[in-house]
Amino acid sequence: MTAMLLETEDLTVRFGGHVAVDAVSCGFRAGELTAIVGPNGAGKTTYFNLISGQIAASAGRVRLAGRDITLLNVSERCRLGLGRAFQLTNLFPGLSVLENLRLVVQARRGRGFSLLRLAGSDREVTREAEELLARLRLEALAEQPVSELSHGNQRKLEVALLIALDPLVYMFDEPTAGMSLDEAPVVLDLIAGLKARTDRTILLVEHKMDVIRSLADRIIVLHNGALAADGPPEAVMASAVVQEAYMGRELEDV
Amino acid sequence: MIRLFSGDGPRSTILALILIVIGLALAFAPFLFPGVRALETAARICIFVVLAASYDLLLGYTGIVSFAHTMFFGLGAYGVALASTHMGRGFTALGVGTLAGLAAAVALALVIGLFSLRVRAIFFAMITLAVASAVTVLASQLSAVTGGEDGLVYQIPRALGPAMRLDREIAGVTITGKILNYYVVFAISLVLFLLMLRIVNSPFGRVLQAIRENDFRAEAIGYRVVRYRVTATCLSAGFAALAGSLWAIWLRYVGPGTTLSFEIMLDILLMVVIGGMGTIWGAALGATLMVLAQSYLQNLMALAAGATEALPILSRLLDPDRWLLWLGVLFILSVYFFPTGIVGRLRARAAR
Numbered sequence: 309m310t311a312m313l314l315e316t317e318d319l320t321v322r323f324g325g326h327v328a329v330d331a332v333s334c335g336f337r338a339g340e341l342t343a344i345v346g347p348n349g350a351g352k353t354t355y356f357n358l359i360s361g362q363i364a365a366s367a368g369r370v371r372l373a374g375r376d377i378t379l380l381n382v383s384e385r386c387r388l389g390l391g392r393a394f395q396l397t398n399l400f401p402g403l404s405v406l407e408n409l410r411l412v413v414q415a416r417r418g419r420g421f422s423l424l425r426l427a428g429s430d431r432e433v434t435r436e437a438e439e440l441l442a443r444l445r446l447e448a449l450a451e452q453p454v455s456e457l458s459h460g461n462q463r464k465l466e467v468a469l470l471i472a473l474d475p476l477v478y479m480f481d482e483p484t485a486g487m488s489l490d491e492a493p494v495v496l497d498l499i500a501g502l503k504a505r506t507d508r509t510i511l512l513v514e515h516k517m518d519v520i521r522s523l524a525d526r527i528i529v530l531h532n533g534a535l536a537a538d539g540p541p542e543a544v545m546a547s548a549v550v551q552e553a554y555m556g557r558e559l560e561d562v
Numbered sequence: 563m564i565r566l567f568s569g570d571g572p573r574s575t576i577l578a579l580i581l582i583v584i585g586l587a588l589a590f591a592p593f594l595f596p597g598v599r600a601l602e603t604a605a606r607i608c609i610f611v612v613l614a615a616s617y618d619l620l621l622g623y624t625g626i627v628s629f630a631h632t633m634f635f636g637l638g639a640y641g642v643a644l645a646s647t648h649m650g651r652g653f654t655a656l657g658v659g660t661l662a663g664l665a666a667a668v669a670l671a672l673v674i675g676l677f678s679l680r681v682r683a684i685f686f687a688m689i690t691l692a693v694a695s696a697v698t699v700l701a702s703q704l705s706a707v708t709g710g711e712d713g714l715v716y717q718i719p720r721a722l723g724p725a726m727r728l729d730r731e732i733a734g735v736t737i738t739g740k741i742l743n744y745y746v747v748f749a750i751s752l753v754l755f756l757l758m759l760r761i762v763n764s765p766f767g768r769v770l771q772a773i774r775e776n777d778f779r780a781e782a783i784g785y786r787v788v789r790y791r792v793t794a795t796c797l798s799a800g801f802a803a804l805a806g807s808l809w810a811i812w813l814r815y816v817g818p819g820t821t822l823s824f825e826i827m828l829d830i831l832l833m834v835v836i837g838g839m840g841t842i843w844g845a846a847l848g849a850t851l852m853v854l855a856q857s858y859l860q861n862l863m864a865l866a867a868g869a870t871e872a873l874p875i876l877s878r879l880l881d882p883d884r885w886l887l888w889l890g891v892l893f894i895l896s897v898y899f900f901p902t903g904i905v906g907r908l909r910a911r912a913a914r
Contacts, residue, residue: 360782362782381781383781383782383784383785383786386781386782386783386784387784394782398776398778398779398782399776399779400772400775400776400779400780401775402771402774402775403772403775407768410768411768411769411772411780411783414765414768414769415783415784415785416783416784419765420765420766420768420769421765421766421793422764423760423764423767423797424760424761424764425765426760426763426764427763427765427768430765469779469783473784
């Protein structure tokens with residue numbers, strides 16, 4: 309059995325009297341893609357925020373590769389290998405597409421603090437950013453300011469920034485939300501490609517069941533902030549708790 | 563040359579032409595525009611270009627609002643003034659004063675930055691306002707050290723003073739120490755300006771822009787945002803202090819009114835906004851226009867008032883005493899028509 313790359317232990321956060329994430333204990337192995345599902349307001353994004361450090365835990369711990377990171381801030385966690393893409397697109401709008409990617413590659417390589425070099429002069433950084441652009445089929449837009457991109461392309465870039473970061477733990481929060489049908493496969497292929505990296509783990513918050521079926525090795529279900537189910541996709545989807553908490557309602561909506 | 567140096571050209575033909583004209587006019591100012599007043603204006607432009615550019619490094623590139631920029635400017639100026647007063651005239655005094663002013667400015671920026679930038683950028687604005695006011699009060703009250711409201715008058719090396727004359731003329735102009743002094747100011751300002759242009763176009767400069775655009779994401783991709791903000795603050799303070807030292811060497815006088823006052827702080831803010839925030843070129847353009855307006859708007863208005871003498875109300879309105887009113891009108895118009903500054907507007911035009 310491989311060791312857990314990421315673990316949360318009784319992870320809890322309270323906002324006033326409301327318990328948004330309720331004592332979630334869960335481990336994530338390397339080489340695994342875990343889909344996190346649950347109805348709106350179940351605490352999926354809040355759980356992500358607790359893991360990546362955007363909000364502080366009221367109780368419990370987060371461990372990355374065995375190291376307790378509960379008290380570290382966002383940027384420290386990121387440098388240890390925790391990478392996150394956001395549900396609401398969260399880019400550098402005034403800068404070009406290429407510059408957005410270069411900033412991430414440069415951050416990972418720790419080259420931000422050089423004051424007298426020229427920004428474009430680091431060939432390795434530029435090449436890596438350009439390769440990623442090609443995989444996303446965004447080469448033609450390299451010099452465009454991000455603020456002028458379509459929503460779909462901004463979503464693609466959001467995912468690309470995380471891939472450029474090359475973390476140990478990838479956290480995708482509804483990566484294909486609002487994308488058109490022909491755009492989503494590019495992003496999903498990229499995520500599927502990441503599964504070849506068996507020393508990494510991938511967390512994916514997703515609503516679309518077909519996406520989950522094709523990508524997930526495991527599903528965990530959050531309901532009212534608590535862990536309601538955990539297991540292989542077929543078993544979890546069939547279980548009563550999911551039918552009640554999530555699937556059933558979704559089906560009714562449809 | 564500029565393209566090679568920073569990779570960040572003016573990116574607009576009109577802008578490039580304007581900047582070349584400004585650069586050439588400043589480079590040959592003593593010969594093109596003889597007279598004490600013109601030379602004073604040219605030196606003031608050089609120094610305020612550096613000062614506005616250093617403020618833009620903070621405001622335009624990093625997105626931090628500071629009200630203490632004149633304090634750092636003043637520290638550089640008082641450094642030179644105090645050293646020249648106590649060590650006697652000489653280049654050593656200028657060097658020691660400049661370095662001491664620079665060190666004090668960077669150290670103070672570091673303390674203010676570490677203390678306040680950890681919390682929120684808006685907190686920094688309030689702290690700088692408080693510290694800057696305190697320093698201004700101190701400078702005017704500690705008369706024994708700073709000369710109080712009267713300031714300090716001191717001597718600079720003879721070679722840079724107006725009394726020194728070379729026995730030769732170039733292009734019909736007698737070379738005096740004042741002209742040499744101007745070229746010291748011009749050359750150092752040029753070097754500082756190009757250095758800042760280089761810094762904002764470095765990987766570090768890109769991170770500053772990223773922080774301005776989205777500090778939340780900059781943090782989430784692993785940048786130590788506080789460290790970058792504090793470094794930008796220290797750099798900006800350092801360049802402002804060096805501009806202050808040049809100002810002190812040029813004026814041979816330092817007082818609260820010429821270095822620390824809130825009016826100068828406002829001038830710097832206007833220069834950056836008029837020229838265009840987030841471009842070092844904009845700071846250069848804004849500073850030039852602003853200093854020219856301050857120096858010559860009154861003359862221009864006297865001419866206009868004379869020409870319109872026959873029209874009662876108009877000539878009254880154009881009275882030179884009302885120049886501040888017109889400066890205000892010009893500012894409002896420029897912000898209204900160029901919300902992204904003159905540089906932003908010209909670049910947008912060129913991109914079309």
